[in-house]
Amino acid sequence: MTSAQTHVVIIGSGPGGYEAALGAAQLGAQVTLVERQGIGGAAVLTDCVPSKALIATADFMDRFTAATTIGVGFEGAAGDQGVTARLPDINGRIMALAGQQSADIGERLESSGVEVMQGAGRVAERGVVEVVQQGGEVTRLPADVILIATGARPRVLDSAVPDGERILTWQQIYDLSELPEHLIVIGSGVTGAELAHAYLGLGCQVTLVSSREQVLPGKDADAATVLEDVFKRRGMNVLGRSRAQGVCLDGDGVVVTLTDGREVPGSHALLAVGSIPNTADLGLREVGVDLADSGHVNVDRVSRTNVPGIYAAGDCTGVLPLASVAAMQGRIAIAHSLGDAVAPLSLGRVSSNIFTDPEIATVGIDQADIDEGRIDARTVVLPLTKNPRAKMQNVKDGFVKLFARRGSDTILGGVVVSPRASELIFPIALAVSARLNVDQFAATSTVYPSMSGSIAEAARQLHSVAE
Structure with a gap:
């Protein structure tokens, strides 16, 4: 089978999906990319791109705050010298930037000859992807190669149900119309640490609830120590060895209850307690694809599942939740499936970054x-x-x-x-x-x-x- 005869169907247009689509088109395959929301997936529209743009804004404000330490002053009336975060403007810019990035990716896909189909895709049977489009129309696509790149979504707690206003996931924070007075961030992993840093830089009072002894569990301990010291020096309240039991609304604010009985009041709560793979209702178990107990798709180092012709890439695999790794997995899957030269994924060579300050x-x-x-x-x-x-x-x-x-x-x-x-x-x-x-x-x-x-x-x- 030559690549020109191969029909590749990709479900999900995040970094794993769109990079795979571009690679498959370059190798001469007929490519259909199925997406139910927007091009770029959560990484571009609600996660990586927006969060890093928010952090960049906070860092810009920090430079003004620190200016006096290097001899830079501000002229004018005393009331005009402050630096203020205008959250509607900040969020408007962030979402416009995400939208532009999504449009840019869409243009690349179109110019490369990739067909983008709007709808919810699932594996109907081996070699067939079924797409339910808006209005209920169902299209069946024959596929020599299927790539699952559906990503993940924020994990929530039964005792802390997001309402999009006071109790939030990291995908909902860009709808806020005003800066939280006191943001309680639950979870001190990468996402929690990054967003706690961002809102602290924007001028919020921030409490970071960490279930471990130190922030960034599993990361370099020396680096985590430096970051935690910086957080505390800048005024963040870091609650180590504190696990959240639940969050409830309390008037115009929230109360976070810890497992030791303490209560932490605030204006808003942000859940950063991990993610769940988007693998339900994709028909994977029905066609024999092996899934972990967590719902992640089990793949090897060239992104193969245990079912011939079905590959997976990105956060839905649980290999390493980085956009760069998702893109790499997608490219590797396509190269392997289409017979191009390929080197298996080597996590030992993958660089990663935590966008704090x-x-x-x-x-x-x-x-x-x-x-x-x-x-x-x-x-x-x-x-x-x-x-x-x-x-x-x-x-x-x-x-x-x-x-x-x-x-x-x-x-x-x-x-x-x-x-x-x-x-x-x-x-x-x-x-x-x-x-x-x-x-x-x-x-x-x-x-x-x-x-x-x-x-x-x-x-x-x-x-x-x-x-």
Whole structure:
């Protein structure tokens, strides 16, 4: 079977879906992309793109707040010197930006020859996708290859039912017409930490309810410590080892009840307690696709399910909930199904970022791999307070951490905690992917002064002296 004879049907147009569609079209397949909401999926319309735009707005405000520390003042009457977050304007800009990104993706799909069908898709039988369109019309699409890329939705608690006004999921916050007076964020994982940071920067009083001892459980402990210290220094109330039992409305506000009996009053509550894969009612179990108890689609490293011809990508698989990984899974699935050259997914080479201030970026192995004896490696940590560029930019928090295999000095991973860590992690990711050693890495010239200079310096400090 050649790719020109292959009909690919993709259910879901998030990063996993639209990247797969573009790849399949490039390889000459006939491609139909089925989407029941909007092009780009939740990542573009209600999750990744909007949240990062909100964070960028908060960071912009922070720069004004910190201006006096570097000698910058504001002229004019005292009442005109404040910086105020106008939430309707902020949310309007964010949703317009998301809409434009969705339109841009739609134009790319159209110009590539991908047919986009609006409706709810499901696998009717092996090799057939059924689409229920608006008005109830049902279309059956023959498919040589089926890709499930339906993403996930916010998990909610039975004892904390969102109403879209006071009790919110992260997809509902862009409908707010005024800034919360006191926002209680339940959950201190990546989403909770990012949005708690954003609203704190916009001027809200924020309480972060963390069920673990530290924010960002499972992430680099040194990085989490820095971030939690920054949160507290800026006025956030972080409740560690505190699990929410429920949330109820109380007049014009909410009350969050903790499992130890404490009650935390606020104006709004934001649930950030994980996500649920959108795999129900897709006909997957009926055709024999293996699903985890959580509902995630089980796939291998080339995105195959256990049923021939059916692949899955993105948050519905539970592999790693990142838009970049979803896109990678989608591209890999298409390359494999159409016989193109493909390398299986390698999570050890995937870089990720937490968009707080400072940002936290990671790639490769982590400190726990070394501490628990899984990998024999050496570590160096350089605080950014010693970096001249950081001093110029008034950066007071952060560090660079590198891991190198003992003996060969091959760079195995790293952590960057700094402004724009999402950009600074790239050279470390490149080193991990290319299996560079610390000497090769350190020998590459860096600009002076620059934040990247600390990364090169960390590599120099990992140089092994022959005994």
